[in-house]
Amino acid sequence: MKILITGGAGFIGSNLVRTLHEGSLLSADELVVIDNLSLGRREFIADLIDDSRLFFYEQDLLDAESLHAVFDKHRPDLVWHLSANSDIGYGAKFTDWDLKQGTLATYNVLEAMRRVGTKKVVFASTSAIYGEATVLPTPEDYGPLFPISLYGASKLACEGLISSFCHNFGFQAWIYRFGNIVGKNGTHGALVDFIGKLKKSPNRLPVLGNGKQAKPYLHVSDCIEGMVFGFQHANEQVNYFNLACPGATSVTALAEAVVEAFGTDTQIEYSGGTRGWVGDVPQVRLDTSRMTSLGWQARYSSDQAAAKAVEELMEQMAPGV
Numbered sequence: 568m569k570i571l572i573t574g575g576a577g578f579i580g581s582n583l584v585r586t587l588h589e590g591s592l593l594s595a596d597e598l599v600v601i602d603n604l605s606l607g608r609r610e611f612i613a614d615l616i617d618d619s620r621l622f623f624y625e626q627d628l629l630d631a632e633s634l635h636a637v638f639d640k641h642r643p644d645l646v647w648h649l650s651a652n653s654d655i656g657y658g659a660k661f662t663d664w665d666l667k668q669g670t671l672a673t674y675n676v677l678e679a680m681r682r683v684g685t686k687k688v689v690f691a692s693t694s695a696i697y698g699e700a701t702v703l704p705t706p707e708d709y710g711p712l713f714p715i716s717l718y719g720a721s722k723l724a725c726e727g728l729i730s731s732f733c734h735n736f737g738f739q740a741w742i743y744r745f746g747n748i749v750g751k752n753g754t755h756g757a758l759v760d761f762i763g764k765l766k767k768s769p770n771r772l773p774v775l776g777n778g779k780q781a782k783p784y785l786h787v788s789d790c791i792e793g794m795v796f797g798f799q800h801a802n803e804q805v806n807y808f809n810l811a812c813p814g815a816t817s818v819t820a821l822a823e824a825v826v827e828a829f830g831t832d833t834q835i836e837y838s839g840g841t842r843g844w845v846g847d848v849p850q851v852r853l854d855t856s857r858m859t860s861l862g863w864q865a866r867y868s869s870d871q872a873a874a875k876a877v878e879e880l881m882e883q884m885a886p887g888v
């Protein structure tokens with residue numbers, strides 16, 4: 568099988584590329600990675616780039632002509648589409664950013680697939696499409712879907728495009744609505760933010776909101792295992808799942824875990840308010856029973872995933888601390 572991964576030098580993408588390269592969960596004859604390195608890092612997959620089975624293209628998905636050339640050359644059997652803007656705040660400042668990096672880039676990928684006859688796509692969506700859901704834990708069939716961030720709106724539009732390509736052109740899709748993903752190679756999110764801040768100034772940790780925001784944290788290894796499991800065991804035309812663990816971890820618990828790992832005498836200072844930023848959904852709980860019924864559940868609880876990620880990120884981001 569030839570697998571093309573977009574965003575393969577990013578946080579989740581680099582972990583996925585490494586797992587697929589090892590072949591323990593799913594074996595691939597050829598791995599094609601496209602990433603413009605705007606948010607990803609070459610170093611995450613640098614040791615794999617010389618492998619004869621792996622082809623890396625530093626390329627922008629918005630350059631449709633170059634994208635089509637990669638598809639013409641490799642004619643993948645499966646696309647794992649992970650590329651997107653992961654900086655939600657940036658998307659709120661530059662209002663066409665998610666539209667371009669999310670929706671338009673996704674259209675380009677789907678159209679490139681259609682042109683060469685690639686029919687299978689795995690897509691990284693998000694719980695942000697649910698907006699401020701009134702049903703917690705939120706099941707996949709919750710509605711109406713009214714996202715409150717431009718990022719969430721873009722992802723919802725992507726799901727619509729994917730579903731339409733499935734029905735018009737015989738595609739098959741596996742859409743995963745992630746909670747928060749944490750672990751090695753993380754470059755954004757609360758844990759990375761806290762570790763970065765404490766490295767600069769160990770005595771005070773400014774935290775956005777009142778600290779009571781709580782979301783499910785899934786370890787990146789579970790995220791990848793779950794995506795592969797769903798791909799192997801669900802066979803509808805459009806398969807869609809919440810991918811998370813049950814329960815949630817509060818922002819205060821995350822901040823305290825990071826402070827404890829640093830071992831410093833740190834004052835945690837809250838900016839106040841129930842949400843961290845405009846577009847932030849303060850309380851997220853995801854109903855994971857569909858993945859459980861399929862036969863998969865996360866190995867780590869939300870608290871365990873956060874603790875493991877703190878260890879991994881401290882090793883990567885704060886050597887010697």
Ligand SMILES: NC(=O)c1ccc[n+]([C@@H]2O[C@H](COP(=O)([O-])OP(=O)(O)OC[C@H]3O[C@@H](n4cnc5c(N)ncnc54)[C@H](O)[C@@H]3O)[C@@H](O)[C@H]2O)c1
Binds near residue numbers: 577691746756
């Ligand atoms: N990390 C999470 O908690 C989380 C939660 C929900 C959904 N997701 C989704 O999962 C996917 C992966 O997220 P991540 O955390 O690894 O983010 P990330 O930013 O680390 O990875 C995204 C990758 O896409 C690349 N990219 C962005 N725009 C591009 C473009 N125009 N052309 C080519 N490459 C481009 C970036 O350089 C980066 O390497 C994203 O679609 C994200 O929206 C992540």
